[in-house]
Amino acid sequence: MTNKNKKFSAFFIILFLCSTSLTAQDFSAGPSKKFSWQAVIHKVDRSGFYNILLDPTLMAHSEAPDYADFRIYQDKKTEVPYLLRTAPIRYDIAAVRSFPLIENKQVANGTSSFIFSNETGNPINYVTLGIKNSWVKKHMNVTGSNDLKQWYGLVPEFVFDPANPQILLPSTDYKYIRLLINDSGSAPLNITGAGQYYNEVKQTRALTVPSGKMIISNANKTTTIKLAFAHEYVIDNLLFNITGPSLYKRQAWVNGESFTLTSTKPNEIALFHALKTDTLLIHIENQDNPPLTIEGIAAWQLPRYLTAYLEKDKSYQILMGNPKLPAPQYDLSYFADSLSRELPEITIDNGSMQAIAKPAGVATQGFTLFSSKGWIWIAIVGIIVLLGFMALRMLRDMQEKK
Numbered sequence: 001m002t003n004k005n006k007k008f009s010a011f012f013i014i015l016f017l018c019s020t021s022l023t024a025q026d027f028s029a030g031p032s033k034k035f036s037w038q039a040v041i042h043k044v045d046r047s048g049f050y051n052i053l054l055d056p057t058l059m060a061h062s063e064a065p066d067y068a069d070f071r072i073y074q075d076k077k078t079e080v081p082y083l084l085r086t087a088p089i090r091y092d093i094a095a096v097r098s099f100p101l102i103e104n105k106q107v108a109n110g111t112s113s114f115i116f117s118n119e120t121g122n123p124i125n126y127v128t129l130g131i132k133n134s135w136v137k138k139h140m141n142v143t144g145s146n147d148l149k150q151w152y153g154l155v156p157e158f159v160f161d162p163a164n165p166q167i168l169l170p171s172t173d174y175k176y177i178r179l180l181i182n183d184s185g186s187a188p189l190n191i192t193g194a195g196q197y198y199n200e201v202k203q204t205r206a207l208t209v210p211s212g213k214m215i216i217s218n219a220n221k222t223t224t225i226k227l228a229f230a231h232e233y234v235i236d237n238l239l240f241n242i243t244g245p246s247l248y249k250r251q252a253w254v255n256g257e258s259f260t261l262t263s264t265k266p267n268e269i270a271l272f273h274a275l276k277t278d279t280l281l282i283h284i285e286n287q288d289n290p291p292l293t294i295e296g297i298a299a300w301q302l303p304r305y306l307t308a309y310l311e312k313d314k315s316y317q318i319l320m321g322n323p324k325l326p327a328p329q330y331d332l333s334y335f336a337d338s339l340s341r342e343l344p345e346i347t348i349d350n351g352s353m354q355a356i357a358k359p360a361g362v363a364t365q366g367f368t369l370f371s372s373k374g375w376i377w378i379a380i381v382g383i384i385v386l387l388g389f390m391a392l393r394m395l396r397d398m399q400e401k402k
Contacts, residue, residue: 036321
């Protein structure tokens with residue numbers, strides 16, 4: 001090998017090592033190296049979708065806008081899609097209340113008898129029949145009884161259309177309701193049941209934010225309250241414990257939102273925008289009244305969940321704490337409306353939460369040559385220029401040999 005070839009070989013080896021140092025990445029820490037905190041999800045005994053509760057401590061360690069830095073990993077390597085959901089204060093669940101069936105049979109003279117029981121004793125004013133698909137309309141009437149012997153008229157004969165299976169009734173508390181259906185002109189309907197559809201209102205339980213230090217000051221007819229918390233908690237609601245005076249109505253503000261404190265109802269304030277903060281300032285306008293006697297203020301967080309599909313006996317962890325991480329893009333978001341909110345709930349043991357140790361030197365390092373993007377690009381351009389220069393040299397040498 002000539003001296004020139006040796007020089008070229010050494011040069012390309014140096015270039016290779018430089019480019020390797022520029023592009024090398026440390027995968028030894030796995031996905032957790034991007035985050036500051038991690039917590040363990042207990043193994044589930046059945047595969048399916050679960051609501052993983054994000055309590056105030058977990059939420060406090062999220063650092064990205066809109067809490068976009070949560071990630072779930074299976075076996076510390078496979079990212080698991082999730083939906084971030086906030087439970088509303090109150091919400092409706094569509095439900096059906098079925099009435100017990102007493103009789104469903106054909107009786108004399110081409111008539112069918114369908115009897116159900118309203119065992120609650122509460123008045124009802126409609127009933128919805130469950131019917132196998134049919135276009136056959138029927139003449140029927142409705143009667144009521146308390147003993148299954150003496151029947152009293154409720155609805156005179158009318159034409160029932162299975163396309164609209166709801167039957168309106170006068171408000172009645174008869175224990176038994178009977179439908180007499182005329183089957184003389186066609187085969188009987190296949191009635192599978194009777195009931196009432198309704199919305200069940202559910203109350204969401206709020207999660208108490210760990211209490212902070214409260215400092216109250218009064219000046220210029222205004223009360224200023226400072227709440228200092230140990231971490232930046234998410235706060236959705238505030239509950240004021242006011243013991244005096246006996247009658248009051250005051251205007252107050254927190255973070256630009258206005259609300260009223262009054263002695264006529266509990267002073268539970270739902271914030272229009274959730275706050276993530278470690279310091280809360282509340283201002284109360286007293287006008288010419290004495291300041292309110294405030295014994296305490298409780299801060300609450302609405303439950304937030306990561307809804308995800310977890311497999312039986314697999315290991316999962318939640319990672320968080322990256323202020324620059326964008327929101328994930330999962331296919332699961334297109335199916336949010338079809339996933340029930342009433343899913344099995346998993347809580348995270350705060351004892352399993354721990355800070356993620358950074359690789360040696362990462363947390364405290366200052367400026368270094370290859371950690372700066374500007375210097376990396378300068379180095380890349382320099383390498384390209386050098387490669388071009390060396391290629392020209394090689395071409396000249398080849399031409400000289402010819």
